[in-house]
Amino acid sequence: MKTILVIEDDVSILRGLKDNLTFEGYEVVTAADGQEGMMLALERSPDLVLLDIMLPGSSGYDICRKVKEQKPDLPIIMLTARSEEVDKIAGLDLGADDYVTKPFSTPELLARIRAVLRRTQNETSTQDTYSFGDVVMDFKQYRTLVNNEEIHLSAREYEIMKLFIKHAGDVVPRHVLLDEVWGYESFPTTRTVDNCILDLRKKLENEPSRPKHILSVRGVGYKFVP
Secondary structure, eight states: OOEEEEESSHHHHHHHHHHHHHTTTOOOEEESHHHHHHHHHHHOOOEEEESSSSSSSSSSHHHHHHHHHOOTTOEEEEEEEEEOHHHHHHHHHHOOOOEESSSSHHHHHHHHHHHHHHHHHHHHHTTOOEEETTTEETTTTEEEEETTTEEOOHHHHHHHHHHHTTTTEEEEHHHHIIIIIOOOGGGOOHHHHHHHHHHHHHOSSSTTOOOOOEEETTTEEEEEEO
8 A cells, every 4th residue: 555645734635635545545644734744754654745835834845855855766746826837847846756736636636646656666666786785686687696695585585675675764664564575464473574684684784683784673673774
């Protein structure tokens, strides 16, 4: 399930967006002011942000700039009552992926959301290789080098690393790993996740007992730091 963060101070618009997006099958997180919205965008891992420009606390422009500085791959669609071309250009120049002017039709907004998510997914899926520290991973050929020596990773370990790389710098809760890598229908336990992470550290970390890249977040899950 894709998660969408909606940052909008108009309560009626916020409620309408949440209802419509929930009906379409998205998980929806909301914020009614700029500071809270920016915190949620940076600390959580939404798949897309719907961002109003005129907000209390911080403007949508400031939020877009700061979020894109730290999470350049997080797609943002700007929402605004302004229709002047210069305002649209300003938002796009700050890194926004699309721009919708109020009042907008729900079907058009949903179509734009699907298009941005589809484009983002396609961009992510084209990354065949990834490197960090002394590790080079080839997801197309399923080959991994550590200090120029090839090591074996299981298919599941590759899926875990794909998820970590997608959310690099963010905390990935255990339940997300269970859902997206194992699938709840497999009935794994959190201990299964922990054991798999221990094996990954032994293969990828120079000092598995003192990891630098696959970090534990007590009581929550793990964070991948490239």
